[in-house]
Amino acid sequence: MNFRLHTLLATTALAAAAGHAGAAPRVAADILPVQSIAARVMAGVGAPDLIVPPGASPHGYAMRPSEARMLGDADIVFWSGNGLAPWLEGPIESLAGDAIVLDLTQAPGVRLLAFREGATFEPHVHDDAHDHTEGAHDEHDHDEHDHDEHGDEDHAHEDHAHEAEADHHHEGNDPHIWLDPENAVAMAEAMADVLATSDPDNAETYRDNAASFQEDIANLETEISEELAPVSEKHFVVFHDGYHYFEARFGVEASGAISLSDASTPSAARVAEIRDRIRSGDITCVFAEPQFDPALIRTVIEGTEARAGTLDPLGSHLTPGPDLYPELLRNLADNMSSCLAGE
Incomplete structure (x- = not known):
């Protein structure tokens, strides 16, 4: 190059x-x-x-x-x-x-x-x-x-x-x-x-x-750690495996991801595996992303007690500028906490 x-x-x-x-x-x-x-x-x-x-x-x-x-x-x-x-x-x-x-x-x-x-x-x-x-x-x-x-x-x-x-x-x-x-x-x-x-x-x-x-x-970071601590043992599934860094930093951990990445379409086998995991009964939330059709989320949680939530790793609906990054992190923590806590 x-x-x-x-x-x-x-x-x-x-x-x-x-x-x-x-x-x-x-x-x-x-x-x-x-x-x-x-x-x-x-x-x-x-x-x-x-x-x-x-x-x-x-x-x-x-x-x-x-x-x-x-x-x-x-x-x-x-x-x-x-x-x-x-x-x-x-x-x-x-x-x-x-x-x-x-x-x-x-x-x-x-x-x-x-x-x-x-x-x-x-x-x-x-x-x-x-x-x-x-x-x-x-x-x-x-x-x-x-x-x-x-x-x-x-x-x-x-x-x-x-x-x-x-x-x-x-x-x-x-x-x-x-x-x-x-x-x-x-x-x-x-x-x-x-x-x-x-x-x-x-x-x-x-x-x-x-x-x-x-x-x-x-x-x-201290505020978010305190917010997520009460739900750290809850199980959840994300739309794509894009939250590994956030999870590792704040002591929460996804149980699976519907899609390999947000640039690929999940295979039928992958969706079936996720549905089986959700039907095991210990998945509290399945998180969509605002850039993608939530229909797939509705499909995988149908007939289960899992709730649907939304996480946005890019801050796509936030105002660009110096305040976007901390607001992005706060939104991730708030949305994750509220869904996992059943609020």
């Missing part, structure tokens, strides 16, 4: 080259949560642009001309990585080849969790987590974390047999890293470092904003 992947080991000269004297760097962020964190870090200096609009899938999106121009004008691109938005790699290379690209999955301190296998999950200790404390990826090579199937458009059109087989071969790391608030803090610190190097006149502001964000998130 020809674009410059910044891993915080890049030279000061590399980052400074993107700066504009007297002006804040032009920043593009791929998804709402990333844009929100970046907006918090840039508060008082500038505002990041958003590439994937609210309600659109980050797994496969065709940019409008205005969005392509915005990406082309960017000095810095904050990207959730190839696992979440593989389609963006080409446009970054062709349109933003001179920009600094921060792959947030490679940011120092970001903890990665492996995808879980199968439709139903067994409780386990999260010893498969690892972080990027060294940030040492000088080349854009994600072979060891390859999850092309997560965003492969063809995957949604495979026959049921192939989908069932894929359920047992969904390897690599879960890309929904922002759902662990401590990952979000690491992301903010990495953003501040890139921005401070590119724009030294405002370095103190970026780093102060990141420190303030860390303090606020620590307080929020």
